Amino acid sequence: MPRSSPGHRSILPLANGVARIGGLVAVLVGLALCAIVEQEIIARVGPHRAVKAQVSSATPSGRRPHPTPKATRTDLAAPLGQVRTTVLRQRGASARAAFGVEDLPQPDVHLTRIDDAKGWAFGTAAIPPPPGVAAVPDPSVFVARRSGKTWQVAVAGVEDFVRLVRQAPTTVIPADERPILEQYGEAVSAKEGVATGMTLPWSAGQSWTMHSVAGNDALQFSGGDGRVLAPAPGRLYRFCTRSASQSMLLLIHADGLASEYYQMADVPDVKEGALVQEGDYLGHTGTARPCGGAAPASGPPTVDFTLFSGASPMPLEGTQIGGWTLHAAGDQVWADRSGLRVDAGNPLLNFGPVDASPSPAPRPPSATPSPRSHSATPSPRSPSARPSPRSTHSR
Amino acid sequence: MRALLICAALAGIVAAGSTEQGAGVVIRIRAFLEFYSGVFALVALSAAVVAGLAASERFMPIRLRVLAQSAHRATAVMSMSFLVAHVLLKILQGHASVLDVAVPFDGGQERAVWIGLGTIASDMMIIVFATGVARGRFIGQGRPWTWRVLHITAYLCWPIAIAHGLNAGRAAKDWVTLSYTACFLLVVVMAVARLASWMWRRGRTRRREVHVPNRAARDSLVTEVQGIPDEQFWAELKAEAAQWTGSHK
Known part of the structure; x- marks a missing residue:
């Protein structure tokens, strides 16, 4: 026994108590x-919902044709060339602003559907960033109508687009895709502070790392199990489909919102225009750059994520997603939630779905984070989280 | 009895985790641990180093030393638990692979160098912790210095852990860097003082051996003031260690 001075209580009980505290914490x-x-384990082993391609209901007699690879080159050359020039003309300004360059490479055009007989076409185009520029390609959706020898092309965001969408036959734009495309075409560019009503594009309970993409209103996410999931229901469109499993995706959601996903690998073979549910698998983080723009594929596998309101990228500042409010100042990006702040490079936790309905872009921006987006409804699969207001603390 | 309690708690936790309310709580705990477990591990490690220094400081009263020893044990255990949590969560997040636990500088992630330093520091921490737990086995066998040499690698492990903490993750705020630097300097000062007193004592001890036949009162007083002679120290330590490990040597 360690000798304690006579007449004094032994220090041993206190010492043992202190030691036990350590064990308790452990x-x-x-x-x-x-x-x-x-x-x-539950999150990874639980049932994964495969993307269910919506079988288009009640299509009229003409089945919607897939992109006609059978069409001869001469048939396609005209619309393709026309689309390229139109896209550069109509999207060039915003692309130049986003990339910070004057000369733009040729857009990568993908004809989703073409009805040669009637002279209509629908597809997607992406303007890749020039080599050396780290940016996300500029996506656009277009409708084209042949008049005589030339094609009249309207890119989403231009007035003619909505008109042409309404006039296009169902072989080119099926009936169930029309409303969402019209909303997309009509949506005004968002000011700051949009409550998107979306969750983060990965499984609830996982933390991914967020980075900014230099100078753009885009985010890079990496980490977790790498599975990118749809953050809200929407219709899926592909870009740069040189290889189907690496295409860039644009999900057009309700109310004119859209989200873009780049650098993914392992993109499932989903029919274009199919309705995708929240939580459906979109692809795996990767380093693929199918749209060109020759930036070396290096670094950890990521997914580049951009939000759009209509045809223009949504500014990050004030955007609410997954219960988090994004902020951007200069090159810095961070997210906060009830006083908890997460800087770029730190783990961003997906707390689960939010129950707020998205506020459509045309409405004046909601300056304060709406309390609606901070509560969560219990859903069968994902856990509910009730963040309580905490005093602001930073690390 | 304790094992039964822990099993019951574990069963309760597993059941609660599958409810929705519980899952929400688990997510918040996870966010908290992901953010702070590394910090807590390093702070607890620093406290363990300081407490360890205090516990073996021969100029301190024995009661405080016993208290410091239990604080050393407690903070070491806490640090170990937070280290396990930190490593596990970083692997789950995908910031490090399972291989990174043992092999440094292996993964190609950005900041792989700093993560590799964490691997090295954690490996050393495990050795330090294991030797600390098995302290009783080192007594009475072999040279007294075997244990010391192994356990003293804590002095090397700790700055490596600080370097990892400041650089491998999110950018450290200024006050964090300052407080880490302050802790580091404090420990350096205490360690240097320890080294100095040790060397001083060795110097005096050697000189005393030369003058063995001279047992002047002044010398014996000096002996008492300098510190406890080795035999008494080891006897006390042995008795104390017998208490902890339950051995009855």
């Missing part, structure tokens, strides 16, 4: 880890 941390691992 046990608590161990239990917390068990719970976390359990949730992780």
Whole structure:
């Protein structure tokens, strides 16, 4: 026994108590880890919903044709060339602003559907960034109508687009895609502070790292299990489809919102225009650059994520997604939620779906984060989280 | 009895985790741990180093030393638990691979160098912790210095852990860097003082051996003031260690 001075109480009980505190903390941390691992297992092993391509209901007699590879080159050359010039003309300004350059490479045009007989076409085009520029390609959706020898092309965001969408036959634009495309074409560019009503594009409970893409209103996410999931229901359109499993995706959601996904690999073979549900698998983080723009594929696998309101990219500042409010100042990007701030490069946790309905862009911006987006409804698969207001603390 | 309690708690946790309310709580705990477990591990490690220094400081009263020893044990255990949490969560997040736990500088991630330093520091921490736990086995066998040499790698492990903490993750705020630097300097000062007193004592001890036949009162007083002679120190430590490990040597 360590000798304690006679007449004094032994220090040993206190010493033992202090030692036990250490053991207690260790046990608590161990239990917390068990719970976390359990949730992780549930999240990974649980039923994964494959993307269900919506079977178009009640199509009229003409079945919607797939992109006609059978069409001869001469048939396609005219609309393709026309589309390229139109896209550069109509989207060039915003692309130049986004890339910070004067000369733009040729857009990568993908004809989703073409009805040669009636002279209509629908497709997507992406303007890739010039080599050396780290930016996300500028996406656009177009409708084209042949008049005589030339094609009249309207890119989303231009007035004619909505008119042409309404006039296009269902072989080129099916009936169930029309409303969403009209809203997309009509949506005005967003000011700051849009409550998107979306969740983060990965499984609830995972934390991915967020980075900014230099100078753009885009974000890079990486980490977790790498599976990118749809953050809200919407219709899926492909870009730069040189290889189907690496195409760039644009999800057009309700109310004119859209989200773009770049650098993904393993993109599933979903029919274009198909309705995708929230939580459906979109692809895996990667380093693919199918739209060109020769930036070397390096660094960790990521997904480049951009939000659009109509045809123009949504500014990051004030955008609410997954219960987080994004902020951007200069090159810095961060997210906050009830006083918890996460800087770029730090783990961003997906707390689960939010129940706020998206506020459509044309409405004046909601300056304060709406309380609606901070509550969550319990849903069968994802856990609910109720963030309580905390005093602001930063690390 | 304790094992039964832990099992019951574990069962309760597993059941609660599958409810929706519980899952929300787990997510918040996870966010908290992902953010802070590395910080807590490093802070607890620093506290363990300081407490360890205090516990073996021969000029301190024995009661405080016993208290410091239990604080050393507690903070070491806490640091170890937060280290496990930190490593596990970073692997789950995808910031490090399972291989990174043992092999440094292996992954190609950005900041792989700093993550590799974390691997090295954690490996050393495990050795330090294991030798600390198995302290009782080193007594009475072999040279007394074997244990010391192994356990003293904590002095090397700790600055490496600080370097990892400041650079491998999010950019450290200024006050964080300052407080880490302050802790580092404090420990350096204490360690240097320890080294100095040790060397001083060794110098005096050697000189005393030369003058063995001379047992002047002044010399014996000096001996008492300098510190506890080795035999008494080891006897006390052995008794104390027998208490912790339950051995009855």
